[in-house]
Amino acid sequence: NSPLAKEDAIDDVWHPKCDVFQTDTEWIVIAELAGVEKDEISISISPEYLRISGFRSFPTVNCPLSYYNMEIETGKFDRRIFFPDLNLNKENPKVSYINGILRIAFTLAPIVERIIPVQ
Numbered sequence: 550n551s552p553l554a555k556e557d558a559i560d561d562v563w564h565p566k567c568d569v570f571q572t573d574t575e576w577i578v579i580a581e582l583a584g585v586e587k588d589e590i591s592i593s594i595s596p597e598y599l600r601i602s603g604f605r606s607f608p609t610v611n612c613p614l615s616y617y618n619m620e621i622e623t624g625k626f627d628r629r630i631f632f633p634d635l636n637l638n639k640e641n642p643k644v645s646y647i648n649g650i651l652r653i654a655f656t657l658a659p660i661v662e663r664i665i666p667v668q
Contacts, residue, residue: 562602599632
């Protein structure tokens with residue numbers, strides 16, 4: 550029931566597994582995208598969520614195949630991670646992609662308090 554993990558149950562795309570956590574200074578999303586080429590990944594941001602989408606394909610074999618097991622999802626993928634109620638700097642996330650692991654880190658913006666004098 551959490552909007553953080555909510556995905557449509559029936560659609561034509563697969564949803565990569567993600568870890569989402571917070572440190573003292575950052576809010577971080579890690580997505581498992583093994584076998585996806587870097588230029589096949591699209592990252593976009595709306596005021597409400599972070600969206601990771603793209604395409605994964607594997608080389609095809611030019612002969613008849615008989616699968617015994619088929620668990621690796623291919624084709625289009627799409628994942629939306631809803632932002633928490635935190636003051637995040639969404640303008641310049643730090644993004645890295647190493648060995649099939651996509652890491653997106655948003656800096657936590659400091660909460661600025663101002664003193665209001667009593668008249």
